[in-house]
Amino acid sequence: MAVVRRDAGDASELDVLLATVNAGQAANRAAADSLTYVSTLFDLQVVMGLDTDRVSVTPVDSLTLPPTSGGVSFAGRALPIAAAEQALTAADLWVRAQRRSLLTPLSIQAGIEHGDPSEHGILPTIGLSIPLPILNRNRGPIALAEAERERARAELSLARFETQSAIGRASRSRNLALEKIQRDRVLVESATRVAAMSLTAYREGAQGLPAVLEAQRNAREILSQYIDDLAQAWIATATLRLYDLTPTTQ
Numbered sequence: 001m002a003v004v005r006r007d008a009g010d011a012s013e014l015d016v017l018l019a020t021v022n023a024g025q026a027a028n029r030a031a032a033d034s035l036t037y038v039s040t041l042f043d044l045q046v047v048m049g050l051d052t053d054r055v056s057v058t059p060v061d062s063l064t065l066p067p068t069s070g071g072v073s074f075a076g077r078a079l080p081i082a083a084a085e086q087a088l089t090a091a092d093l094w095v096r097a098q099r100r101s102l103l104t105p106l107s108i109q110a111g112i113e114h115g116d117p118s119e120h121g122i123l124p125t126i127g128l129s130i131p132l133p134i135l136n137r138n139r140g141p142i143a144l145a146e147a148e149r150e151r152a153r154a155e156l157s158l159a160r161f162e163t164q165s166a167i168g169r170a171s172r173s174r175n176l177a178l179e180k181i182q183r184d185r186v187l188v189e190s191a192t193r194v195a196a197m198s199l200t201a202y203r204e205g206a207q208g209l210p211a212v213l214e215a216q217r218n219a220r221e222i223l224s225q226y227i228d229d230l231a232q233a234w235i236a237t238a239t240l241r242l243y244d245l246t247p248t249t250q
Helices: 002-007 013-049 080-101 140-201 209-244
Strands: 107-114 122-129
Touching: 013 209, 080 209, 140 209
Parallel strands: none
Antiparallel strands: 107 122
16 A cells, blocks of 8 residues: 555655565564464374374364353362372371381291201201380381371471462452453454554545554554453463362272
8 A cells, every 4th residue: 555655646665664664574473473373282282192293273263251250169179288188198197007016027937957966867946036116116117107297287288378379369360360351352442443543544645654553553462462361361260270170089
């Protein structure tokens, strides 16, 4: 359009150069976005266990808001807390086992002896070992098991604290992203209208090309911010769903 207007005498060479630079930048951004898009699809296929020699996943438009409630209820235990509780239970059972190991099992030995000058022939021998916990009361293994139990108890407290912090952080991030999305939708609509009106004014000769390019750039930036905020809302929702998972017994 800038070239046509220049040939008609309604635009200058500066307008043509500005349009050329803007078109080149748009092409570079499109190429970078395409590379990022394909790389992201390959990363997704790796997580799904698919081959990465070609693109096998076809994404669809996901510019929709996440569920209002986030799809989480937090009715059960989170997986990190459940794992820490099981580790504490195992450590406590190990302490009990060590405390009951004061008496080691009895041992019986049997054999034969021969070659003794004082005894002729083969002499059978039988031995019975009965360990008595007089000097060794298994204190070392008991102390080690108790230390492991205390560490498991501390890890459980840490898991509870980190889980609550992560849930609160994800909830705040999700609420903030949803609020920003509501504002971004209004801004996207207004910026799109401004860009369209600027282009119409440029076609009619009522506005210069720099103003049109600036309006289009603002519209792209606002749309990009809207997409980023929407992605943050979905990521926070997925994080909350992850902490809402409960362990299953097989």
